Amino acid sequence: MAFHHAILSRTVQNGRRAGFQAPRWLVYPFARARAAVAIIVPQEGIEAEGPGNERRAMTSKKPVSKRKTSKAPASGRPPAGPRSGKAASKKRAPKKPRAKDLPPDLPHPDRDDATVAAGDFDTAIEATARGEDARERPDAFHAGYIAICGLPNAGKSTLLNAILQERLAIVTSKPQTTRRRTLGIVNVAGGQAIFIDTPGILVPRDELHAAMMRLVEESIADADLLLYVVDVRRPEIAPGVIAAAARKPVVVAINKADLLAVPEESLPVIERLQAELPEAEFFVVSALHGAGVPLLRDRLIEKLPAGAPFYPADMLTEQPERFFVTELIREALFDQFRQEIPYSSEIEITTFHEQEGRKDLIEAEIFVETESQKGILIGKGGQAIRDLGRRARASIEELLDREVYLALRVRVLPHWRRDPKALRRFGY
Numbered sequence: 293m294a295f296h297h298a299i300l301s302r303t304v305q306n307g308r309r310a311g312f313q314a315p316r317w318l319v320y321p322f323a324r325a326r327a328a329v330a331i332i333v334p335q336e337g338i339e340a341e342g343p344g345n346e347r348r349a350m351t352s353k354k355p356v357s358k359r360k361t362s363k364a365p366a367s368g369r370p371p372a373g374p375r376s377g378k379a380a381s382k383k384r385a386p387k388k389p390r391a392k393d394l395p396p397d398l399p400h401p402d403r404d405d406a407t408v409a410a411g412d413f414d415t416a417i418e419a420t421a422r423g424e425d426a427r428e429r430p431d432a433f434h435a436g437y438i439a440i441c442g443l444p445n446a447g448k449s450t451l452l453n454a455i456l457q458e459r460l461a462i463v464t465s466k467p468q469t470t471r472r473r474t475l476g477i478v479n480v481a482g483g484q485a486i487f488i489d490t491p492g493i494l495v496p497r498d499e500l501h502a503a504m505m506r507l508v509e510e511s512i513a514d515a516d517l518l519l520y521v522v523d524v525r526r527p528e529i530a531p532g533v534i535a536a537a538a539r540k541p542v543v544v545a546i547n548k549a550d551l552l553a554v555p556e557e558s559l560p561v562i563e564r565l566q567a568e569l570p571e572a573e574f575f576v577v578s579a580l581h582g583a584g585v586p587l588l589r590d591r592l593i594e595k596l597p598a599g600a601p602f603y604p605a606d607m608l609t610e611q612p613e614r615f616f617v618t619e620l621i622r623e624a625l626f627d628q629f630r631q632e633i634p635y636s637s638e639i640e641i642t643t644f645h646e647q648e649g650r651k652d653l654i655e656a657e658i659f660v661e662t663e664s665q666k667g668i669l670i671g672k673g674g675q676a677i678r679d680l681g682r683r684a685r686a687s688i689e690e691l692l693d694r695e696v697y698l699a700l701r702v703r704v705l706p707h708w709r710r711d712p713k714a715l716r717r718f719g720y
């Protein structure tokens with residue numbers, strides 16, 4: 293089905309409209325919804341989900357780390373995620389987008405609102421350094437951690453990328469793509485949000501699953517706010533989230549709204565989810581196409597506690613390049629292979645050499661569980677592994693913004709998914 297989306301933006305909270313300005317004729321009467329809701333009106337031009345769509349969506353995004361990154365948080369809490377290694381960064385000067393090319397809601401150094409953002413940011417840090425309580429300020433800066441959680445394949449990583457406007461987290465059409473936390477930082481006028489993308493919530497069937505679910509639990513426990521993502525076609529709330537919702541605010545993003553024939557189809561979904569999470573706010577979005585995302589992002593930041601930013605304003609993530617390189621190899625592997633191969637594979641980078649005047653050297657080992665999986669991964673005459681290397685290298689070069697030489701080796705590590713020692717080695 294072909295759609296073209298326009299955000300039909302209406303926020304209804306306690307009967308009041310808030311926030312977003314939408315053309316009058318786009319506003320859909322949404323009397324029955326009690327929570328805050330943003331609706332998307334599908335029109336012509338957007339294709340529904342299907343094979344290849346997700347690749348197109350990813351490649352159309354800016355590569356990661358166009359912004360400078362650094363390791364030290366600006367203040368406060370210790371950051372989540374891996375703590376060692378070089379943070380993903382660019383050697384070359386970032387390509388600066390022109391202010392007129394940006395959507396009107398994005399802060400930019402050439403625009404007035406961005407100047408305000410920078411002012412707020414510094415003021416908040418200075419006020420905290422002086423020992424002032426940020427909550428007492430009427431123009432308080434808002435900062436905190438947001439855990440993005442939900443069932444596998446709901447579109448959590450796609451939504452993180454859409455919020456960041458960067459291709460940071462890996463996305464594939466297969467469930468259980470995300471295995472580790474991915475941290476992405478967003479700065480807007482008056483606020484900083486640190487998003488933690490998490491693995492999809494499932495009933496663990498092995499040690500790897502159990503480790504992934506521990507990460508979800510920890511991320512939820514550490515967060516100031518939960519962003520629960522549901523696929524509009526599978527509106528279920530994981531039980532753990534309902535328990536967590538009693539302790540912290542929850543915002544629900546009903547995703548993949550571009551797949552709805554008419555926006556009204558989201559109404560029964562909202563009602564059903566509201567029955568389970570009566571305190572939550574609901575947004576209907578399309579992470580794939582970005583519809584409804586700026587409104588959702590701004591509301592999330594508004595709901596964060598008042599306080600100083602945790603990271604410098606130019607920082608996108610605190611995770612090292614090595615982490616994202618591993619993820620991109622895994623993404624290429626998920627895209628290329630079917631059935632059990634993606635789920636039986638884990639990547640370890642063994643060499644990461646930046647070489648002045650030459651291509652960087654990256655050597656990685658792919659661990660699988662059986663000899664037959666190794667055979668499939670290598671392919672006839674080594675064709676499959678060569679294809680994998682070519683695709684992974686292209687994404688890595690886009691990420692690092694420099695040329696690399698990538699060497700892949702396949703090794704068998706029987707039952708690594710069930711082996712706590714192997715899992716520790718892979719960083720779980």
Ligand SMILES: Nc1nc2c(ncn2[C@@H]2O[C@H](COP(=O)(O)OP(=O)(O)OP(=O)(O)O)[C@@H](O)[C@H]2O)c(=O)[nH]1
Pocket residue numbers: 340341342345346349442443444445446447448449450451462463464465466467468469470471490491492493547548549550551577578579580581
């Ligand atoms: N049509 C449509 N597809 C989407 C949307 N958001 C995500 N998808 C697709 O859904 C699939 C899964 O997306 P991911 O972002 O990897 O989902 P996830 O929740 O992170 O999945 P796990 O990491 O496996 O738990 C991909 O094929 C995405 O392109 C959306 O808004 N509309």
Ligand SMILES: [Mg+2]
Pocket residue numbers: 448449450461462463469470489490491492
């Ligand atoms: Mg994911």
